[in-house]
Amino acid sequence: MLALDTASLRSEIQQRYDRALARSTDPAVVGADDSRYNWANEAKVQCGIALGFLKSSTKDETSIANCALAASLMDREPTPMAPSQPVAPVMPAVPNEVCSQKLAGILFFDFDSAQLPADAQQTVSFVTTNAGPCGWTGFDVVGHADRAGSDAYNEGLSERRAQAVAAMMTSLGVGGSITTSARGETNPRVPTEDGVRNPQNRRVEITVR
Template sequence: MAQSDDYAALMGLGDSALVDELTMRYDAGLAASLDESYISADDPRYLWALETKVQCGIALGFMKSSTRDETSIRKCADAYLLMNEVPAPPQATVIPPPPPPPRRPDLCDDAIVGMVFFDFDSAALLPDAGEALNTVAQNVPVCGWSRLTVVGHTDQAGSDQYNIGLSQERANTVANALRSRNVGGVNITVDARGESEPRVPLADGTRSPQNRRVEISAD
């Protein structure tokens, strides 16, 4: 029942019936204000019970002289209805699940994670080598690598002994360049294969820019 309807219903009663209704509400408010389940549970109905007891008691006092005090009767009606409303249960706090860990990029598991090429008979880094080296260094924390293996290669031009030495120089150059990029905590292993493992197999003595390289693997 709406509060205005309840007030109107009270005002429509005869004096005797109104006194009985106000008395019933006063008694209900008094009982609820003494109810430990309301008091200990911090139930808002406890406060409305106090208000019901006070306002209905005031209205009853006026009725002793057959006076209908509209203010106290209206407040008695309002408080009584609110006292009898069952409060909605508190909503449970929903804790969202933690976000999934970032997905490990597929490139982290590639057999070769970086490759640097060289000019003929040279162990000096070319201008475009920086991009490949930066990519490897940036992926160290992303992929969680603890070791990098740097392997130098040459093409088939020149003697085997000379090419072993040249591939070693190239591997050392790349390893030093990686160390300069602050890949701290990562063990860098250096190896040299000379012309024994060409990327593009060609006849002995053939120059090939694809084979003059350093390959970087990681784990």
């Protein structure tokens, strides 16, 4: 999908997101004894992250690949087992692409705001769901700001953003230790001149240990 132009890619990702949203609320999927519900939730999160990047015309390879993978798995019909064969409970597999990532989630904030974005719960839920299967035991929550405003102000703003994300992680039951830190405007994703607003630089990154 990375070869598509931005508009076509956004349409493909949006279709997968909409399909995942529908499946995650479908009673037949929710109540099924298989992993389709888990994959639907994962596709919803990963496709949502990819759409967030595409708002600034950025093709994030990791979230796009994870979106496509989870969407394909949520559509896979389980193979029925013979009635005489005992069924053992199996934890849904987590793809290596997910567990091998150090960056487990990223949230983008509005200008001059520490209010959690609309997709915050989806991103944190993705971390919660995969922490156990992936063996993630600790998390670093790092806040960032763009280069509009003073250094001191942006340091405080990025700290408030990190604290808001860490609080949601705790409330949603993310296990393991959580540390927060603030980088202010010192580590932008997109280098800019001082005073320039950039949506990709107003962010919190969740990395795993």
